[in-house]
Amino acid sequence: MKKFTIALIITLSLIPKQAQAQNNGGAAAAVAGGLLAIGAGIAAVEDMKERAELTATQYVLANHPELNSFSLKTLDFNGKKTKDMSATSVISFKIQEFSPSDNPKLDGKKLVLLAFTSYGWISDQGIDFNKVEWYLIDNSEWINMMVAYAKVASKEKSDAVLKDALANGVVVNKGIKAKGKSEIPFFKLEGDMYLVTDYSSEMKLIYNEKTLGIFLKKTRNLVQMGRAAVIDTHEFLFQQN
Incomplete structure (x- = not known):
């Protein structure tokens, strides 16, 4: 979505230059065509998000019968690193349970559903969700993942110390950061x-x-x-309702 927003801004910034270079009719047609293309792209992304949320909901209904009342929304539609050259990606969805009532509040257990895509999952034919692997996690599982990751990425090997740091902070690129400072730095490595x-x-x-x-x-x-x-995953799972 961010890419299409940037494209829209760039297109609008170029409109005056295009208008000077062309006659009024040609400039208007070019601008209209550009805006229509961007609009179609944005609409396509939103449609993909809706389809992804529907498929994620169907996965939960089919595989997790213990979830009887819940909300499911996209957390990150493309959660992979920008420079990652692989053909895979990860889409994350935030799930929260609630008690059935009129105008219910989302005050129940929180979960994050990770959808790992593989090569060919998206094409001009649309999305092939058969090429998606699903992984449902709660806050305990997330902490376990972050502790295991931090133990291999830093000198700190104590589960208790790492859990305490994570309870008050979050994993960033250079380490576990809490209260505005680096609590546990990660090793400095070369790219390979x-x-x-x-x-x-x-x-x-x-x-x-x-x-x-x-x-x-x-x-x-x-x-x-x-x-x-x-x-985003860490904050959703641990932020207060």
């Missing part, structure tokens, strides 16, 4: 160096280029989560 921990039967966690990498064993895909996606 990797630190790996075998987290579970489903994934490995990788520290590389100050980034959280997730290697999916089933698909053998590696995706680097962007800093914003990591922070």
Whole structure:
């Protein structure tokens, strides 16, 4: 969505120059065509988001019958690092339970559903959600992931120390940051160096280029989560209602 917003701003900034270079009729047609193209692109992205949310909801309904009343919204539509050259990505959805009532409040348990895409998941034919791997996590699982990641990325190996730091801060590129300062710094590595921990039967966690990498064993895909996606996930799971 941000890319289309930027494209719209650039197009609008170029309108005066185009208007001077062309006659009024040609300039108007060019501007109208550009705006229509951007509008169509924005509409396509929004349509993809809606389809993704629908598919995520269907996944939850099919695989998690314990969730009977919940809200599901997109948290990050493209949560991978900008410079990540892989054909994979990760979409995250925020889920929160609530008690059924008139005008209910979202005050129940929070979860994040990670959708890891693989090569060919999107084409001119639309989205192929058969090429998506799903991973549902709660705040305890997220903390466990962040502790395992921080242990391989830093000198600190104490679970208790790391959990305490994470309870008051968040994982950023250079370490765990709390209260405006770096509490636990991560190692400084070259771009072609990797630190790996075998987290579970489903994934490995990788520290590389100050980034959280997730290697999916089933698909053998590696995706680097962007800093914003990591922070958004952490803040959603631990912020007060």
